[in-house]
Amino acid sequence: MTLIPYLKKLSNHPLIVKRKFFLLLLLVVFSTMTYPFTPMHVTESNATLEINSGSNLNQITSQLVEMNILKDSFRFKVLAFVTGNQTKLKKGYYKIPDSITPLGLLSILVDGKEMLFPITLVEGSTFKQIVELIDNNANIKKTIVGFDEQKILQLMGAEEPYVEGLFFPDTYYFYKNTTDLEILTNAYKVMKSKMQFLWENRTEDLPYESPYEAIIVASIIEKELGVEYEAPEIAGVFVNRLRANMRLQSDPTVIYGMQESFKGNIRKRDLRADTSHNTYTRKGIPPSPISLPSLISLEAALNPATTGYFYFVAKGNRMHHFSKTLKEHNRAVNTYQRRK
Template sequence: MRRAIGVFLIWAAGMGLLAALLVGAGLAMHYWHQPLAQEATTVTVESGQSMPRIAASIHEVQPAIPARAIDWTARFRGQARSIQAGEYEIRPGERLASLLDRMVAGDVIEYRFTVPEGITAQGFLDRLAEAPRIRRTIEELTPEAVIESLDLPVDHLEGWLYPDTYQYPAGTSDRTLIKRAFRQMREALDAAWAARADDLPLDDPYEALILASVIEKETGISGERGEVAGVFVNRLRRGMRLQTDPTVIYGMGDDYDGRLYSRHLREDTPYNTYTRDGLPPTPIALPSAASIEAATRPAETDAFYFVADGTGGHAFSRTLKEHNRAVARWRIHQREQGDRP
């Protein structure tokens, strides 16, 4: 009898355990198939945060799933110690397993800010200051403060930040993105300089960066960059002044109101290439990779002059006489445009 009772008790315990397992499995399946959210929302995992805390954050989004069940699920799937810090989007209708998989993969929300080609270094920093979810570590975003804070090996920041669209997760620091932009420009410049054409009238990569910035401001037409570069290289080789308006405008600083007059071309500044020989002392903008390529591998041309042609491009001339005729045509075009209602 005792043996029968013992067998019965073991059987009953086993059945109870099996029933508990079945109930637990049923609950788990229910929780696993429960949508976390009907609309997109976010949850943030802090660096070093424990699994129970992460589970509690997910539970706040979907109270129908107990935090303990979320914690247990992550541990059962071997993911509790592999979740990466960051901000995650919980997609409409997404299940717990999918979210945990993405948390392990580090599929965080990425933000972006775009830096157009041809803006200044200060323009880059202004856009960075307005970018969302950036961790601010540099009190004043000016070129001088950035050089000092990051200990960059340059005297002037102009030209040294690569224009691009930058993607980053929430909490990325401003210095991280500036360092990335500086590194990308350094790499692009070094690669172009290593593959430069022979006999360039440029002494070092920095002069190539300066010339590239001038090319960038002179034309936005990709097919013209090489020829514009060729004109400037021809003039440098012959000892002619570059006589390019964008350098004058840059030298005017805040005094430039959108209009450039002939008197401005006579007012001497370090950046006035009508009154000064050679290149300006620093870049005048952030050049694109295409402009850097043009500066280091300019097109072969016999032109020494160019002027706007009224179509968005430029007319290139070999002699001053040809150039003066092109300028006359441009002025006629300007007058005609001014007469239009």
């Protein structure tokens, strides 16, 4: 008998066939056992998956195959069935990490660990700028477009008379299709929470009748502020002037009152032109904030520095010169402003 026919005959021997089957079975079992823990090496960086409401396992795995996240759908389906999660995958918008394992992917989809998107409300921003920021964000669902401010206040459950300045400036994270109203309401609630604590721990005998008035003054401080450490001193000036029944005489309030007519420079006639927010023509606290005040400005408004200062002027380096008398202030203005 030659060698080749002998080997063919030997390969068909029942014992050899059984061994082949056993080895094949062992390979399948080993592959199945290691599959859940083997990184998939997603080819597309920052791949995202959107699962719509009502999608079933077949539809979801087909999406994953089309996106080259899965090489085949069979083993992932088996994994879902074996773990009892075949009907537990949740709708949502998911980020797929580059080296995620099948079990890790299944866990994300079952737990509903959706991708979060950031939005930053910057201190000093106006409500108009916030609306533009939200409108330009494609991941936010628009539900209050065209609503007036009073309607928005009502929907937020706010008791304040104006929407300006009511949102705490910070970076907020949200799920895709979160509504504009939900974003605003969340930022409003954060501001309320911050203000409750600050109001309860404020300096005594401040010239504010409510937390809202403190927010208004803080918003003016925010627009005057160049360097953070000056916030308590600027607040001290405004508090001193309010106590003395003096006008606040803050340029940013004039600019806010001018709205679209402000072209970059304040003229003397602008200071004399009366608006609801012009603190050169009107005494007391304006009717609304003029911007989003930062935590630093809020803290300063409620815990101002105790000084004898009633005036300040910008020095041109983001800092201010503070004065106790008008005579001293006029000299500072000549030094830092009129020399330009």
